[in-house]
Structure formats: C-alpha cells, structure tokens
Amino acid sequence: MSSLFVVLFFLFPYFVSPATSSNTSRVINLNERIHANIKPTALYSPSGRFAFGFLPEGDGFLVGIWIVGDTNSTNSQNIMVWTANQDHPPVSSNATIELTGKGKLILNGEILIDPPEPAIVASMQDSGNFVMYGENWNAIWESFNFPTDTILGGQKLSAEKELLSKASPSDFSTGRFCLKMQSDGNLVAYPSKIIPKSTDSYWSTGTSGSVDLHLDKNGALKLEDGFNSTVIKQLNENYSGDMPTTIYRATLDPDGNLRVYFNTSTNPLWEAFNDTCAVKSFCGYNSYCTSSDNQPLCNCVPGTDLINYSENYNGCQRNFTKQKCTDGKADTRFYYMTTMEKVKWEDVPYFNAPMSEEDCKNSCLEDCDCDAAEYDSTTICTKYKFPLKYVSPYIQRNSTTFLKGGTKRTNRTIIFIEPPLVLATTSKKTWLLILLLTLFLVTYSCVALATFGLFIFKIRVIEYKKLLESGTSGLAKELTLRLYSYKELKEATKGFKEELGKGSFGAVYKGTISEKLVAVKRLQKLVEEGEREFQSEMRVIGKTHHKNLVRLLGYCTEGCNRLLVYEYMSSGSLADRLFQSERPNWQERVRIALEVARGILYLHEECEAPIIHCDIKPQNILLDEFWTAKIADFGLAKLLMPDQTRTMTDTRGTRGYVAPEWQKNMPISLKVDVYSYGIVLLEIICCRRNIDLSVSRPEEIQLSGWAYSCFTAGELGKLVGNEGVEKKSLERMLTVALWCIQADPILRPSMKGVVLMLEGLTNISCPPNPTA
Numbered sequence: 001m002s003s004l005f006v007v008l009f010f011l012f013p014y015f016v017s018p019a020t021s022s023n024t025s026r027v028i029n030l031n032e033r034i035h036a037n038i039k040p041t042a043l044y045s046p047s048g049r050f051a052f053g054f055l056p057e058g059d060g061f062l063v064g065i066w067i068v069g070d071t072n073s074t075n076s077q078n079i080m081v082w083t084a085n086q087d088h089p090p091v092s093s094n095a096t097i098e099l100t101g102k103g104k105l106i107l108n109g110e111i112l113i114d115p116p117e118p119a120i121v122a123s124m125q126d127s128g129n130f131v132m133y134g135e136n137w138n139a140i141w142e143s144f145n146f147p148t149d150t151i152l153g154g155q156k157l158s159a160e161k162e163l164l165s166k167a168s169p170s171d172f173s174t175g176r177f178c179l180k181m182q183s184d185g186n187l188v189a190y191p192s193k194i195i196p197k198s199t200d201s202y203w204s205t206g207t208s209g210s211v212d213l214h215l216d217k218n219g220a221l222k223l224e225d226g227f228n229s230t231v232i233k234q235l236n237e238n239y240s241g242d243m244p245t246t247i248y249r250a251t252l253d254p255d256g257n258l259r260v261y262f263n264t265s266t267n268p269l270w271e272a273f274n275d276t277c278a279v280k281s282f283c284g285y286n287s288y289c290t291s292s293d294n295q296p297l298c299n300c301v302p303g304t305d306l307i308n309y310s311e312n313y314n315g316c317q318r319n320f321t322k323q324k325c326t327d328g329k330a331d332t333r334f335y336y337m338t339t340m341e342k343v344k345w346e347d348v349p350y351f352n353a354p355m356s357e358e359d360c361k362n363s364c365l366e367d368c369d370c371d372a373a374e375y376d377s378t379t380i381c382t383k384y385k386f387p388l389k390y391v392s393p394y395i396q397r398n399s400t401t402f403l404k405g406g407t408k409r410t411n412r413t414i415i416f417i418e419p420p421l422v423l424a425t426t427s428k429k430t431w432l433l434i435l436l437l438t439l440f441l442v443t444y445s446c447v448a449l450a451t452f453g454l455f456i457f458k459i460r461v462i463e464y465k466k467l468l469e470s471g472t473s474g475l476a477k478e479l480t481l482r483l484y485s486y487k488e489l490k491e492a493t494k495g496f497k498e499e500l501g502k503g504s505f506g507a508v509y510k511g512t513i514s515e516k517l518v519a520v521k522r523l524q525k526l527v528e529e530g531e532r533e534f535q536s537e538m539r540v541i542g543k544t545h546h547k548n549l550v551r552l553l554g555y556c557t558e559g560c561n562r563l564l565v566y567e568y569m570s571s572g573s574l575a576d577r578l579f580q581s582e583r584p585n586w587q588e589r590v591r592i593a594l595e596v597a598r599g600i601l602y603l604h605e606e607c608e609a610p611i612i613h614c615d616i617k618p619q620n621i622l623l624d625e626f627w628t629a630k631i632a633d634f635g636l637a638k639l640l641m642p643d644q645t646r647t648m649t650d651t652r653g654t655r656g657y658v659a660p661e662w663q664k665n666m667p668i669s670l671k672v673d674v675y676s677y678g679i680v681l682l683e684i685i686c687c688r689r690n691i692d693l694s695v696s697r698p699e700e701i702q703l704s705g706w707a708y709s710c711f712t713a714g715e716l717g718k719l720v721g722n723e724g725v726e727k728k729s730l731e732r733m734l735t736v737a738l739w740c741i742q743a744d745p746i747l748r749p750s751m752k753g754v755v756l757m758l759e760g761l762t763n764i765s766c767p768p769n770p771t772a
Contacts, residue, residue, distance in 0.1 A: 081128060129142055148163070156213065181212070195627055202279050248262050304318055320409045322406070372403050600677055604750070658675075678739070690702065735757075736754060
C-alpha cells in the first residue's frame, strides 16, 4: 500500500497538469539538484502557476517562490512571494540547490532549509506552499509556516508570526516595517529593527485573545478565532471574490502598508490605510512626511540635511559641525534657533522646567546637549537630543518648537554677505534728536549694568561662603553640576527605599526629581577610598559629554554624605539582557557592541586627559529606553596626565574581565580596557558569560578559549547556536574580540582600531592564539 502511495505521489502532477511542458520539474528527490544556469531552473507546481528555485534579478538570481507571469502578456511579470536568504545578495549563475542524502536542502554547500527530521522529497504545490516530506510522507516543513512579506490564499498568520517588508520594490532584503500577530491577539504594524513598544505602532486591529490573520482562497482577509476559525472581523469587508482560479496575496509593502492583490497585478484590491504619512518612521529620524498629489514627501527639520539624497526616506542628520563646549555651555556665536509651529514628535525629553518662551529658546541655544526644544501653553519648556523620533505635522498642537542650527555647515562654506550701505541726507534737527537719544541710552545702560553687576556680585559672595562651609569650593569652580542637599535626595529616593544595584563603593537607588527619574549613588567608604573615588568621579565625569556615557546630573557633599545623581537608565544593564532567555537580536547586539567601543574610545582619546575605566563588564554597561548603550561607574577609573603613558596601581576590576597584566604586576595602560572589552564582545556575540560551569562540555567552560577553538576549526555557528546571523558580521566581530584579548598588551589594538574594524573600514588579519 505504501509503495502505491509513493507511485501516485510522483505521477499525480503529470495527470493533473497537461498545460505544463514536459521538461519542467514538480518534485525534487534525494541527491537531486536545481541549477541556476541549467534548465529547468525551478521546481514548478502542477498547474505551473507557482515556482520554487532561481529567479533572474539584475546580474544574479534570487532564491524563493514566485507567481509565474503570463508569457503571453507583455504587462505580466513574475511576483516573488517568499524569499530565502532574504538579507543575502543575489547568487551567481553557478549556484545550485540540492536535497542532500541527509534530507537537508542546501544552497551552494550551505544549509538553506534544515527540517526537524530528514526529508525524502520536496514539492511545489498549487497553493504556493513549498513542502518537504519525511519518511512517513508527513509534511515536516512548509514555507507557509515561515512567511517573509506575503501570505497567499489559504495561508494564515498565527500568534508570534510576522511579515517583514522588502527594502524597496527592487531590493528584496529586509525592509523598514513589520506586521506582527502578537501573542495577545492584536495584529500590529510598526517600524522594524527596534524593540517595539505600544507607542511605536502606526496601525493595529485592536483585537485580543487567540486570533489568526487568514487570507482565504476567495481573497477575503479575515481575523479568525485561533481555536475554531470563527470569523471575528473581515478587514476588506466590502470585497467578496468570485473568481475561483484567481491567486490572491496580502503583502506588507515597502512603504509599510498592508495590501491585497490578485495574480501578478500591481494594482491593489484593498489597502489598510490611505495616508502613507501615517506610517511612523516612514521618513526616518529628524524628518517628517507631507503629501503632494497623493505622493509622500520627506522633509528635514531645520538644522539637518538628508542622509541619502537618492533615498530620502532614510532620515536626516545634522548639517553643521558642533563646536567644543566651554564649562558645559555652547558658544552661541556658532548657533541659531529656528521656530516651527504645529509640529510634534514622540521622544522622551532629558529636561523640563517652567520658564518663559524666550528663556526656553535661549536655554536650548546655550545647552551643548540640546538639539530641539518645545514650549507649550502650560509654560513648560522641554529639551531634546537628536535624533528626533516620529516627527509629524499636527494642526491641533498648541505649542512652539525650536530647532538648533549652526553657522559652520558640514562640508560646506557659508559666505556672509553684508547688506549694502545706504546713504541718505539727514536734517540738523534729526541729528540733534539722535544725539540726545544716544546719550540717554548710554547713561541708562551704564546705570543698569552697574546695578546688575552689584546684584550678581552679592549673590556670588553668598554662594562662595556656602561652598566654603561645605568644603567643596575647588570642585564647584571646575563643574557646572547641580548641588543637592541630603534632604532633597532622601526625599527623592523615599528614604533610599528602592535599590537598583550595589557596587564596591556603595549602592544605587531609584529616585524622582522634578518628575524625572534619576539614579542616586550613595558612597559608603568615606575615609580614604570613598573620598578619593568621589573626587575622581566629580572631576572626570563632570567634564565628559558623550552619548555612550551615563551622564552625571549633580552631587551632594553635605557633612559626611557623598552622593552622586545620574540620569536614570530604564532598560537596566547589558547583563540583564544578554544572559536571559529573551536576548537581543543580532543587529541589536552588533549596534550595542559598536556603541560601547565608541564610548571607551571617547574615554581613551577624546577627553582632556585619557581615562582608564578599569572595570568594563556587562553590569557597567547600561541601556536607556531606546536600548542605547552607555558606560557607567567611573569609580575605578584612573586618570593619565598628558606626560604619562603608563601607571602602576593595585589590582582593580572584576574577575573574568581583568587583563593578565593586573595579576603579573606589570605596568598598566589603556590596553587593560581593550582586553575587558574583548571579553564583553565575546559575551555579546554568544549571549553567555565568559565563565559558565553549567555547560555540558569542559572545553566550553571558558568562553575565550572555546571561541578561539571554534574560530580555528571554522565552526563559528557553534557560538550562536541556532540563531540566524550574517556570517561575515559574525566573523568580523569574533576576530576583533580575539585580537582584543591577546595576553601581550602590545598585540591588542587601540580602541580607535577596534571601532574602525567593527565598522568595516579596515582589514582584519587572522589573530594568534590569545593565550600563547
């Protein structure tokens, strides 16, 4: 009986499809291949309307499933509905697909599809579903379960499944938008490549429970109960298909809109919404969308230009060079403010306080960190840093926004042309009036200036006396941080109630100041070590300004109390994210690794004096609400003066992250941070700790040694398990990490070299054994 089934399985397509030519393949058996340059180049469905294989694209071939265009029509085209290796470039004409004897589908020697059990045959079905069958002729893998940007008639999008748009109509790599059926039953669209929050959604169905998105074979796009398929809602409710031979498809298009099409037509039967500008992040950061003749136009906010003029939806960047700050204030000669009305964005301000509109504008102008400010009808001024997220016109907005611009534009020369001199004749009476008015104004200005100067002098005398009493006048002269009283911080933390963490010099508590969350570090060892650390942190962190460093907001030196007030990092530490079951995706980890490297580079080469952090580890790398990585805890930092290149000190840092020279009592340099960063980079790659006793094999206990073994054996995939990562990116990250953890400090690159290697701007040679 089973042999009869096998015969029928292979012969059935030939009896039902007389329309297809005899040289087309309908199944692929074990050890059979599909060639890109030898016909047939695809596996066709029985009707010949769907194909799986190689589709010509530019100078190469795409691998996937497509609707076959009508060869008798000049307007018909092939429509790709499922793409394999979505983020890989098109393959060459020498490419092959093979169903190996082990039951895996491989492309050019690399696994393309790895079913849960060995397959014995694969077929392309008339539904558009590519199916692989196991030994018992059961379906063990289906393309319908792994959609890319499209679902076909009869296909469902169930809980936790998602559609990812293409980058553009001609670029099949992962695009900018995602449509996900959430586990709570809500079908939500939002920008991709982020960790989504409810505020990131730009379209949703508002449903709940167990829900599936189902495009039936008649073209009805429905939300159905996941248990009994009862229709909850039909999205395209005014449409009912009456063409049974029509192929329907629902696609998340590159512009973020969900549309239903039929056959190979590019004219939609239905779309989720009409206004493309409603799509959040359609134009990218620092940019807003307007419509002209029903076409979206992307506009940069003042002070920015397009990042890519050929792709104006990629956002905008600052078009001027920021000048160096002096004592925390910007030189206003190099900046100006532009006013915009009726506009909004969805970002979290780093500052808000009541003040006048003019003071709000000037406050942003003088603030080194401020790129934009908003002044609303409640007299509250809020300040923001770039990039601005989800900028959009908003007619009902009753507020004024200010955008900072600069006179020194990037890669451009600004020519200032003085206005022409206007000559005119003036009467004697007019000259006399001008002279008297000038004398009056000069006299009035001198009196006002003298009065103001006396007032300021008295205030400064009072402040100076207060600082002398607290014993910190030297620090106050150096810094522009806010001085808090112990009572203020005790009230802000509700009596130091909620502890966020604890380090070697004290604990960190969560607090609220002026309705803004802060982190308050309370130093415990106050006799010698704690006081020395306090002085170091005040002088060093108070002068550092970088987006990848945790910002110090203020301090307290009342009596024997020593407290520091930092910006609050809502997403916790990198350790909290890396070593959990739900870890960041590969793109997020690559970005975080680069941000940490840039932060250390700033400490090493861009401060007034180089700073050694001495304790780089995931616990000291914090994440804000946007998962931007910021380096924290300068308590162990060691300052190098300009005439020093090395310094000797006691062993510092954390076991597992400290460089070998600490234990060998060797001279300590900036390279100790490079070593620690290398260990952290390995942990970011593998999402596990450097020392892990829970592993099954002894050689895997120490990550650094195991990573080098995998590197030399060419088995990089072992380090990331089943996670799909881009091979070249993984190899680059791992090679950089292995260079960083060399036992000889001379062999380790500088942090500038590390950043250049991670950015792919310099070639990387093969590293030697780190322990050799």
